[in-house]
Amino acid sequence: MTAHDPALDALIACPACDALHRDAEVPVGEQARCRRCHTVLMAPREGAMTQIVMLSATALMLMVAAVFFPFLKLNVAGLEHSSSVIDAVLAYSDGLLVPLSVALAALIVILPAVRLIAVIYTVGPMMTGYAPLPAAEKAFRLANALKPWAMAEVFIVGVAVALVKVAGLATVSMGPAFWAFVALVLVTTLKDTFMCKLTVWKTLETRRQ
Incomplete structure (x- = not known):
């Protein structure tokens, strides 16, 4: 069995191109986009x-x-x-x-x-x-x-x-x-x-x- 790498928990994958990004807090009203294909990864909204x-x-x-x-x-x-x-x-x-x-x-x-x-x-x-x-x-x-x-x-x-x-x-x-x-x-x-x-x-x- 392969050991779980805790560092992977800090990564998120783009749903469009599978590019990996470091997970980070995104301010409400802002957007986080994929560096490769520019797909919106996170876009928290107030009262969403x-x-x-x-x-x-x-x-x-x-x-x-x-x-x-x-x-x-x-x-x-x-x-x-x-x-x-x-x-x-x-x-x-x-x-x-x-x-x-x-x-x-x-x-x-x-x-x-x-x-x-x-x-x-x-x-x-x-x-x-x-x-x-x-x-x-x-x-x-x-x-x-x-x-x-x-x-x-x-x-x-x-x-x-x-x-x-x-x-x-x-x-x-x-x-x-x-x-x-x-x-x-x-x-x-x-x-x-x-x-x-x-x-x-x-x-x-x-x-x-």
């Missing part, structure tokens, strides 16, 4: 944890509205039809298309919701000065791992492309769920901007002691 939790909770509420409220309304030859995201998921729930239904539900609803809950579980107690909850590190690791698979943004882009093709065949109007999805994407992006992963990891480590 409160903002992250509030934005995550807001995103969860928008998720409920986006899933169950009418998403689009189509009017063809005087016939009007409205559908929600849950209707789109259930439309493929029979026969050979069941895997497509499961994938659709997972990528645009379940995984984004799990990621938001994991962030709240991790950051919520620390926001109020308490020690992290049990398995908070695993929850935060899960939230980071799910980020590439939470595809609400891709869904909105796909809908926009489809609307361009459908616009010539029918009158299309956006329902409240469409705008909830747009707001959800914006709020989630803002939350990710406020969240400094290294700062969260360091806070988890400090509060565990």
Whole structure:
């Protein structure tokens, strides 16, 4: 077994290029960037944890509205039809298309919701000065791992492309769920901007002691 080198605990690796840097305190409002690729390593903000939790909770509420409220309304030859995201998921729930239904539900609803809950579980107690909850590190690791698979943004882009093709065949109007999805994407992006992963990891480590 290789002996653990305590000097490694004082180093942090760039998530983009793996360049090693000495860990140091970064003043609130300042940024620490990678010397090689200039990726932001740490960017602590005043009240960032409160903002992250509030934005995550807001995103969860928008998720409920986006899933169950009418998403689009189509009017063809005087016939009007409205559908929600849950209707789109259930439309493929029979026969050979069941895997497509499961994938659709997972990528645009379940995984984004799990990621938001994991962030709240991790950051919520620390926001109020308490020690992290049990398995908070695993929850935060899960939230980071799910980020590439939470595809609400891709869904909105796909809908926009489809609307361009459908616009010539029918009158299309956006329902409240469409705008909830747009707001959800914006709020989630803002939350990710406020969240400094290294700062969260360091806070988890400090509060565990």
